[in-house]
Amino acid sequence: MWEAGAFLSIDVVEAALSAAMGPWRCLLLLPLLAPALRAQQQQFMEYVERRLTLLEERISQWYEQSSRYSSELRDFKNQVLGMLETAEKEREALRAEAEAAAVRMERLEREVDYLETQNPAPPCLEVDEALMEKQVATAKQRKNEKYSKVTDCSDTIGSIRAMKILKRFGSSSGLWTKDAAGSTEKIYVLDGTANDTVYVFPRMREFTLFSATRKAARIKLPYPWVGTGHLVYDGHLYYIRQQGSFQVIKFNLANKTVVDSSVFPAEEQIPVFGLSPFTYIEMAADEEGLWAIYATKEDEKNICLAKLDPSSLDIEQMWDTPCPRENAEGAFVVCGALHVVYNTRLPSRSRVQCVFDVSGTLSPDDASLVYFPKRYGSHSSLKYSPRERQLYAWDDGYQIIYRMEMKKKLEL
Ligand SMILES: *[C@@H]1O[C@H](CO)[C@@H](O)[C@H](O)[C@H]1NC(C)=O
């Protein structure tokens, strides 16, 4: 380095001199100027050497620094690589653990399902016994007084035989149903808990095939509905309107006119199901006709039931049932027996856990506990079709059909 610097500096001086004077002048002046030039050259050499030494020092400093940086960088890279490797290993372990937990969970659920079918818990566990007896007695008394209809319908639900998820449509709450009494294949959809437009699909196929509502006719109702307790029965939509008090509107779906309406004769109504606070009156159809399920402040713990005349909307009879409102998410009537479906606030498995039979054949104690299969969220509606013996359910925006296995009430 040093040697090269010296050579370089002489070359530089010579080059500078020759550039300044030209080679022939240099030759002429050389004898005269030689001593002065030598002194200058000497000074210049010293100057260049000083600069070079400085430069060298700086270069060696840079070199040192950069090699330190690069070794630090290498160390850091190795460290990061090591950390990544550990993280990857830990992630694998976590995933394996999560998978194992899921498998265990599923097995447990199956076991619980099995145990539930083997040892059904007694229904209406939370009901005060004395209160229940009193209420059943009053209901029976009222029944003996007024309710004289005798039918040969003697079935009750044995179990949920199958579940079919048809599609996902609309908002998280709503209802879908066929006509509970007529023979039409039409599917009626009331999306949401407050609206005025009913979708009518010609058949199940159109409802399930198309994601849009292209294949649906729309019927605009004269007043908006409230809740999910409405019913299609024998060509009419029976729906609930709130205008201060609650009204049942009977709407003819063929000529799209209001045929009748009546103020529901209960005072101080409260939401009928604890877990579905948007519904105040649930209209239901069974093998015997039309029912309304509701609740009032007077007995705010339990659910009430009324039998309705489908043509006049008159109430034929009312019952206080022993079925609690708390944790109820829906209800339906099968062969004159109210079946209330319960869940928990954080949705788990729904179950029919309280049954009230107006004929008195089924006592709440001997009704079997019926569990629904595992689902998405909570049922915002459960519509029983007496014609098909199945339930049309709206579960957090999913439309589901539950097929039911029936059995005779007396075989219990
Ligand atoms: C009914 O629902 C539709 C679509 O969800 C919405 O656009 C419309 O505003 C609703 N109508 C009423 C009266 O709430």
Ligand SMILES: *[C@@H]1O[C@H](CO)[C@@H](O)[C@H](O)[C@H]1NC(C)=O
């Ligand atoms: C609609 O049909 C119902 C039942 O068939 C009938 O009573 C009513 O008069 C009809 N209304 C109109 C406007 O045609």
